[in-house]
Amino acid sequence: MLKLLNISASYQDIPILENIYLNISSKLFYGIIGPNGAGKTTLLKIMTGIKGPDAGEVLLQGKKINRFAKKEVAKIMAVVPQSSFVPPLFTVEDVVSMGRYPFQQLRFSDSDADRRCVDEAMEKTGINGLRHRRINELSGGQRQEVIIARALAQTPQILMLDEPTANLDIKHQMKILHLTSALVRNEGMAAVMVIHDLNLAARFCDRLILLHDKKILTMGTPETVLTPAHLKTAYGVETSVGENPLTRSLEVTVLDKKGAVHESVKQCVNY
Ligand SMILES: Nc1ncnc2c1ncn2[C@@H]1O[C@H](COP(=O)(O)OP(=O)(O)O)[C@@H](O)[C@H]1O
Ligand SMILES: [Mg+2]
Numbered sequence: 001m002l003k004l005l006n007i008s009a010s011y012q013d014i015p016i017l018e019n020i021y022l023n024i025s026s027k028l029f030y031g032i033i034g035p036n037g038a039g040k041t042t043l044l045k046i047m048t049g050i051k052g053p054d055a056g057e058v059l060l061q062g063k064k065i066n067r068f069a070k071k072e073v074a075k076i077m078a079v080v081p082q083s084s085f086v087p088p089l090f091t092v093e094d095v096v097s098m099g100r101y102p103f104q105q106l107r108f109s110d111s112d113a114d115r116r117c118v119d120e121a122m123e124k125t126g127i128n129g130l131r132h133r134r135i136n137e138l139s140g141g142q143r144q145e146v147i148i149a150r151a152l153a154q155t156p157q158i159l160m161l162d163e164p165t166a167n168l169d170i171k172h173q174m175k176i177l178h179l180t181s182a183l184v185r186n187e188g189m190a191a192v193m194v195i196h197d198l199n200l201a202a203r204f205c206d207r208l209i210l211l212h213d214k215k216i217l218t219m220g221t222p223e224t225v226l227t228p229a230h231l232k233t234a235y236g237v238e239t240s241v242g243e244n245p246l247t248r249s250l251e252v253t254v255l256d257k258k259g260a261v262h263e264s265v266k267q268c269v270n271y
Helices: 040-047 070-076 092-103 112-125 140-153 170-187 198-204 228-235
Strands: 002-011 014-024 029-033 055-060 077-080 158-162 190-194 207-212 215-220 239-243 250-254
Touching (some): 002 040, 029 040, 029 170, 029 198, 040 158, 070 077, 070 092, 077 140, 112 170, 140 158, 140 170, 170 198, 215 228, 228 239
Parallel strands (some): 029 207, 077 158
Antiparallel strands (some): 002 055, 207 215, 239 250
């Protein structure tokens, strides 16, 4: 659905990404991981055509992304940015309705179909009850759900989210991850999420893309990507990777302090 072919990107001649090949398919949930400053946000911007690459090609449904009008891209891909400014006095419904702009000839000329998409987006994100509240009266978690609903109102085939769970409590984190996962499973969307929490990434994502030193260090299933060797290279820390007995997904424990391992198991793991 979306292909990156040998992409390189820079800011003011400082190289940020080099030789990136990527293939985003429908019905898969991708997690982009890697240290701060690794280029995760830049990669999302390249994927959505917000930033042009220095070299290489971005193909959306087989066609070069810069050949699409911006509104046409927005009908296929929706973005939940790392931080988004929303005019404080707008209501939740106003903000979610903004997601329909690619489909409208005139601004705010919404049709029945537009209204239906807005209602569905609010339903899916569970914010129906907030419809008439003003954005500045909401908690951080609720605000993020509104921004996600705005993206869903675009009825995208690919949903891109840049650290959507940062600064949220565990309940809201889970809600956003379950919702994204359901959109991928039930509606065949592709989701691409930048996420720092490796355990949540392992639990929810089908594929992980680990960025390090301008390149994709490794990508694949969480099992292939989350190895102590890869994590040592990318983050410079020692880790132990095991399986969580309850979720059956991988669990990463950072061992950079000697105290991280309990006395009773130190002999067993030769610490
Ligand atoms: N608009 C910009 N102008 C100049 N440098 C930038 C800009 N945006 C990001 N950078 C730099 O590019 C690098 C990668 O940034 P970013 O993609 O935001 O990383 P990440 O999202 O992985 O933390 C960082 O060194 C950052 O300082
Ligand atoms: Mg970022």
